[in-house]
Amino acid sequence: MIRIAIDCMGGDHGLPVTVPAAVAFCERQPGVRLLLVGRPDGIEAQLASAPADVRGRVSIVPASEVVEMDDPVEVALRRKKDSSMRVAATLVKEGQADACLSAGNTGAWMAITRYVLKMLDGIDRPALTASIPNGHGGATTVLDLGANVDCTAEHLLQFAIMGSALVSAVEQVERPRVGLLNVGEEVIKGNDVVKEAAEMLRASTLNFHGNVEGNEIFQDTVDVVVCDGFVGNVVLKATEGLARMISTMIRQEFRRTPLTMAAGVLATPVLNRFREQVDSRRYNGAALLGLRGVVVKSHGSADAYAFGWALQRAYDAVAGGLQERTALAVAQLTKRAEETRQ
Amino acid sequence: MIRIAIDCMGGDHGLPVTVPAAVAFCERQPGVRLLLVGRPDGIEAQLASAPADVRGRVSIVPASEVVEMDDPVEVALRRKKDSSMRVAATLVKEGQADACLSAGNTGAWMAITRYVLKMLDGIDRPALTASIPNGHGGATTVLDLGANVDCTAEHLLQFAIMGSALVSAVEQVERPRVGLLNVGEEVIKGNDVVKEAAEMLRASTLNFHGNVEGNEIFQDTVDVVVCDGFVGNVVLKATEGLARMISTMIRQEFRRTPLTMAAGVLATPVLNRFREQVDSRRYNGAALLGLRGVVVKSHGSADAYAFGWALQRAYDAVAGGLQERTALAVAQLTKRAEETRQ
Secondary structure, X not given: OEEEEEEOOOOOOOHHHHHHHHHHHHHHOOOEEEEEEXXXXXXXXXXXXXXXXXXXXXXXXXXXXXXXOOOOHHHHHHHOOOEHHHHHHHHHHOOOOOEEEEOOOHHHXXXXXXXXXXXXXXXXXXXXXXXXXXOOOOEEEEEOOOOOOOOOHHHHHHHHHHHHHHHHHHHOOOOOEEEEEOOOOOOOOOOHHHHHHHHHHHHOOOEEEEEEOHHXXXXXXXXXXXXXXXXXXXXXXXXXXXXXXXXXXXXXXXXXXXXXXXXXXXXXXXXXXXXXXXXXXXXXXXXXXXXXXXXXXXXXXXXXXXXXXXXXXXXXXXXXXXXXXXXXXXXXXXXXXXXXXX | OEEEEEEOOOOOOOHHHHHHHHHHHHHHOOOEEEEEEEOHHHHHHHHOOOOHHHHOOEEEEEOOEOOOOOOOXXXXXXXXXXXXXXXXXXXXXXXXXXXXXXOOOHHHHHHHHHHHHOEOOOOOOOEEEEEEEOOOOOEEEEEOOOOOOXXXXXXXXXXXXXXXXXXXXXXXXXXXXXXXXXXXXXXXXXXXXXXXXXXXHHHOOOEEEEEEOHHHHHOOOOOEEEOOHHHHHHHHHHHHHHHHHHHHHHHHHHOOOHHHHHHHHXXXXXXXXXXXXXXXXXXXXXXXXXXXOEEXXXXXXXXXXXXXXXXXXXXXXXXXXHHHHHHHHHHHHHHHHHHHHO
């Protein structure tokens, strides 16, 4: 049984999204037990129509406070000590859950999980990562996506180690190919941090492919793309924005005249399949790597469908042994780095 | 008459692309005179079938050397003093042309135009800029796209001034809205450089909208998006890669079964219109801002259609008075900045 603690209060929608998504996930996934954290009466109300089998695999864990989307990190961390976020992270800390998930305030979720769970030895900062579909039926794991705006070469190396461990665990790839995001014009071969990171990656035991350019995120060049959080966040949002624009443009084109509308009706199944493939809800669920426990962050605006994918991500991470693999990979690297220094 | 000097030797294809594109552009645009720079016999051969009217508006300017795509900047600048790039830039310098265009080695083109034309007073570094289509029929001007990987806040401010001047000139927008590319997660409000740049932009006379996130490049939030060259380059390439992937996916989806192929035939005109709208060739032609002259860079891989768009960009920049506007805007800012310091 894989046990996932869910902050049911977080996100733009809270209970009406998180609890139905949890119920649906339980129905799909017999090997899961869910710990629903939040206000018991609210959760109970949403569970009213859940099938008996599901009821048997969910428990309600009370939490009296809620971290709001605009709460400063200090408030979330210091003043709301019985928040649903804090309780969910504590369940992992105490070994009652294998993973925790929230759609709430990102900064608060990162600060709370870091405070409660602590960092792995050898990792300085947690990193947010997501899986971006490539054009070859697979996906590219990109990190960091916004947890760290200023990074040293050492941080980028740590991201590479954690990203590699994630892909090994979740996608069963033995030695994931790692690329370092860089610019491609001849003038400039990247800034100093990137150059130094490339050297460190080359000297590491990772399967380092070399530099990659922005377009290679969507090709099957590498399994893991490493970048600082500023670049990662901007790229992720830019590509989401473009995908949305293209979907809208296609819809508009088909609505232009009666003839194109007729063509659109015939093309509907095809366009639906396409839309499904690029539907960013399917890629919801960013793993927060580097902590002593599996932590997943859902988009705040996630609906039940998207939240279900984030649950799936948490489940897969636990099933694949993400925590053990990351800890082992990090320990090996730290040891190696120490040996090199001596 | 607007006079454009073209490095006919540059790019992956050279003469067979640049000269036919120049001829076609001349036919479309009666108000243009083109100076074709390169090996005279090669250019002449490509001009063989050009109509008499066009022949009357093109002149061949000989250049005995060619900067290769993999030439180091030093070689291009110091050893090839009669390169087609150098001659094209010199024509602008000497007032014989109003703009110059090359599809060659980006680093060499930047170094040569900077050396020959010099920077505007008050601008430290040239910036590469391009126009990215938004979902509202317009476009967003983004800079820098790779000329500068490490930027100070002052550089970002200069990019904003130059980008504003470009949009005013080419798109006739009186006070272009300027956005500063930043991350959106609550944890982090950007790195120190971006925070400082935001303050400087707020204090400037520019129409500063504030921070924007990656997805807003594709919305009609602002006219100009400012970022450092590392981020800009990665975002540009990532979005080009995604657009290509989506086009391929749609094609594949329509080829799946006989039924979807039939739907695809009916949908062809719609899909072609869509493909045309997202065709990156239409957005070819990056202006290199900050120099004492209009300089445009075409993609190295441009075909004649794409190269024609770069020519159009050079033409529009001259017609809109880009050079005068940029020089004026920069001079005003420099004056204002000096007054503030006193």
